[in-house]
Amino acid sequence: MKRDSRLSSVLHALLHMAEQDGPVTSETLALCLGTNPVVVRRTMGYLRQAGIVTSERGHAGGWRIHADLGSVTLRQLHEALGEPATFAIGNRNETPECLVEQTVNAALEGTFAEAEALLLTRFSEITLADLASDFARRHSALRHSRNKS
Amino acid sequence: MKRDSRLSSVLHALLHMAEQDGPVTSETLALCLGTNPVVVRRTMGYLRQAGIVTSERGHAGGWRIHADLGSVTLRQLHEALGEPATFAIGNRNETPECLVEQTVNAALEGTFAEAEALLLTRFSEITLADLASDFARRHSALRHSRNKS
DNA sequence: TTTTCATGAAACAAATGATGTTACGAAAAA
């Protein structure tokens, strides 16, 4: 099953952008992510539409975060990306005539809905600022362990 | 995103089998599911390996449920199918060197793990007997509404 | 004003993975 990794990608990109003062080009982000500048533009375009980032063309152009890190949640990013399907497991037929299959669908849908609600709740509780501070902690821990050795 | 619908499929098949006395052929199940007998064999084969169903060849052969309906949970079926990936969303790179990406992965993995745990818990709480009685309820409700009209 | 750098967007290619199909072998019963 091929997973949608855009949320992971934009988080990676945004945290790198947060470390920079000026704008960051698609080229640079593509190098960070191990992909292609066009893919970066395509994906970041969703965030621009949602007002989370801005882009500038020409010399010294690139991408900037256009929001407070503490105000952007994973849920907002997920929504900006079009709320892609959460689960890789699903019903065989979404609108079956067969009563047996309707029963199966109802049971699975209820369960998936509950798990998705939990996921989205957690997403809404995590901000870019949280991740940035997690990163700072890891970074400093790494420095300490390097100094020791 | 293409979803794995095997759990949905086997539930559909098992409930149809529960309605029958004798064995049910792959051909019959394929008609119920709107697919191919070979696909049925392939998928039901996982359940046979797990001891949930048996198959017999030749005349009057086919598939039988080899367990008490109340003792088979959705979780067991999910496990029998090889515990396919739950989420259609995931990390871009599972073992990144980049500390930023490690931070992102850790946050997402924690959240996904929590949602998956909930899903599996719910799966372990639902048995085939539960679904069969849900079905009976729907079936009887349908008859009543038909009699009214 | 021309060149360079960057995004915007469309069109196409590649890769991936589930599902579907064909074909044939093996076993069991009529």
Next chain:
DNA sequence: TTTTTCGTAACATCATTTGTTTCATGAAAA
């Protein structure tokens, strides 16, 4: 011995994401 049915391998199809190529457009620098 013929029919039925599963078991399995190999291959085809389909959908979707991701990657690539290409060119147009805009903005700053030379």
